[in-house]
Amino acid sequence: MSTISSPGLASGIDIKSIVSQLVALERAPLQPLQSQATVFQSRLSIYGSIKSMVSGLGDAAAKLSTASGWNGVKATSSNSAAVGVSAAAGASATSLSLEVQQLAKAQSAVSPQPAYARDSALGAGTLTIQVGTGDPVEVVIADGDDSLAAIARQINEAKTGVSATVLRDASGERLLMRSTATGEANTFTVGVTGGNAGGLERLAFGPGVTGGMAQTQAAQNALATINNVNVTSASNTLDDTVPGLTLTLTQETTAPVEIGVSADQEGMKKNVQAFVDAYNALNNMLTTATKYNAETKTAGSLQGDSTAVGLQNALRGMMRSVTASSPFSRLIDVGIEAKQGGNLEIKADKLSAALGNLDGMKALFTSDSSDPTAKGFGLKIKAFADGLVNAGGTLSTKTESLQSAIKRNTQEQEKVVDRAARAETRFLAQYNAMDAAVGRLSGLNAFVAQQITLWNKNSG
Template identity: 70%
Template sequence: MSTISSPGLASGIDVKSIVSQLVALERAPLAPLQTQANSMQSKLSVYGNIKSMVASLGDAAAKLSTASGWNTVTATSSNAAAVGATAAAGAASTSLSIEVQQLAKAQSTASAAIPLASSMGSGLLSIQLGGWSGNTFTPGSGAAVEVTVQATDTLTQIAAKINEAGAGVSATVLRDASGERLLMRSNDTGEEKAFRVQVTDDDGLPNDAAGLSRLAYDPGTATGATRTQQALNALATVNNVAITSASNKLSDTLPGLTLQLSQVTTAPVEIGVSNDTAAMKKNVEAFVTAYNTLNTMLTNAIKYNPETKVAGSLQGDSTAIGLQNALRGMMRSVTASSPFSRLADVGIQAKEGGNLEIKADTLDAALNNLDGLKALFTTAGDAGSQGFGLKIKSFADGLLSVDGLVSTRTESLQSAVKRNTKEQDKVIDRAARAEVRLLAQYNAMDAAVGRLNGLSAFVNQQVTLWNKNSG
């Protein structure tokens, strides 16, 4: 007997359609599960944004929670091209008058010109840092550095060896129409960072006009290289008090203040150090912006629009509603500080809808009482009375901790998504198995009907033959 390969072919019944509809019934629970999954994924996305915004709010509050956030200062210079000034946090407010008579310089030397790519002869260069007084050299505390020169070495190769030796000087080769010269320069400025170059020449002729001696710089005994720049200390006066420095960057001269000397002055340069209220105001504005961004996100997520009949992703979510209420409550709370105990006292006021706005005049007035404004954000105490910077930072840290409200809600949603995925897999698997079973059953029925139809046709044929024979 032939096998039926197309369901319903023998019986005339649309088996595929019947099985498809029955399988669709098995898959019916999948649609609501997918709807739930989309809703949970949307909530997870919103909570991811909330988590990021809470972190930003905590960072903004942290800048206001410590004294360093309120100790920013700014330095000004009446001639920044000649004397630049920067102040570290906490530097005392002050004003200074500075005049620069001399800039610190590094010693430089140049050898006589030789033909391009010529060798200088072999020998030993001994480079020593120290200070010059006329033609008298006083070695510094470091040992001399020796550089071995081969007979075939060119000036370029000698310069490379000097640079690799770490002798406190740098070397380069200058080329022009007359040939090439070896230029050497101290790495640091100042009278005590000068250098001497002594030569042990393998030709046995010290101080000659040939051989390696041409690179020596030792005015008392040699006639090699010439000095093109004397090592100098910077000379200046601060409020008419003379100072000297080996560097043009004065970082230890005045506590918390760094001065960069760039030009000799012809008139006093006025330096001022004052509280950087602009930076402080910017930190307050960043705090308000971070709060408003989070509050707006929560408002949109939990609201229901009766006109469009569209609900936010977290509409009815108790965690999100509780978070917003807690944040708004903290912004209306008081601290133990004085003379300001509320944010509204310094111009940070709540608008309709819960966002904050800054009254610039009130905040500017509060900045004139910097200690009081700082106390509003930095006062230590219990959760109810501590400053707003500390309070909000602690609240944000708690929300984002492993067992915090935002973290636990996120984990709960992630677990629900996993369970939903497993339920969807179960429905899909059950429908697939049902489809296999139903197809097998209907194929068997179709085959049986086919056999019955064949038997019926045979019987009818026999009856017809019988009728003919009996007639």
């Protein structure tokens, strides 16, 4: 906007005040546009929150819409320090008695006494390491890279199935080797060619080897009984012995360990509670946004908004609807009841009783049908939520509409500001021209008056 600088010196008129008032009239449409923009921004923000909450409700419903959402199980061990247990979804309910007679162990060996002098060179050569019936792996040792620490590093880098570690004490260095896998099938041998006398050759290991490494731990399988049936495993993790269960053996036992697997009702209740919480958060948001507060005499940002009102009515109606499932066909049948105000409430005793009929509970949320109104509640609400937030959905369309309205409003504000600026320039030009004309007339008037005065003096 141009700065008003003319004070109307010639005419004595306060041009600055006049032009300011005229420009204010030109800018008058700006205030309602700014107020309208504030309303649009508030609605856009609220619809953004509603859209996010609808997505959250859809996600919560999705967890209840598939059979896997109701297949959660929990596994318990009477002695978790000795036997750990986990169960995969869908594992059958069962109980087992398990005893551990022996843990699986990896074979290990150590280089012989006397120990090597620290950082001594063992000489160039080749170690041939074989684990079980696997292919032998050659580890080539070069001059200058033949200290015990360098050899251990090269064994580990070669991924031989054996790990190597250097043990140092006051007597010097010794090499520890250990199978990376437990079980009798994972014994290892080490063949040696080359090296210095009394150097590399002392790392040989296997049946019939003399002067080489000594075994410190024999490889062994885990031995256990499950319901008095003998079980053998190369590993201490039994992940396929009982379908759906993973048993981890960590200690030998002196008494049976009781393993139990049952439906995870607590996990299912948490999923139901998450669904109810997501719905209530959305319902509360819609209620607050659309109501009129009689005490403060203020209306919610979406009062009278047909989209918001329609959405709330549709959600409330859906929660009271009926599906084609049996024996439960309504949410209220399983303890999910609508309170005054539209929020849902869980009746804990009724929900627990309904979970006693897990197939019926599952059907209430997962039953499928070509008739959308007959679908299970999980499927029905997930589809409804997706339809609202996906491209072209009601909420996406409403958000785009508000964004377009804000853009148009901004353009209208810019037009008003531009029009006022141009009007100010025009008014200033007009009033300055008038002030200049008045100045010229005032000067002419003064000249004429002076001439008359002189003429009168001369005439006298």
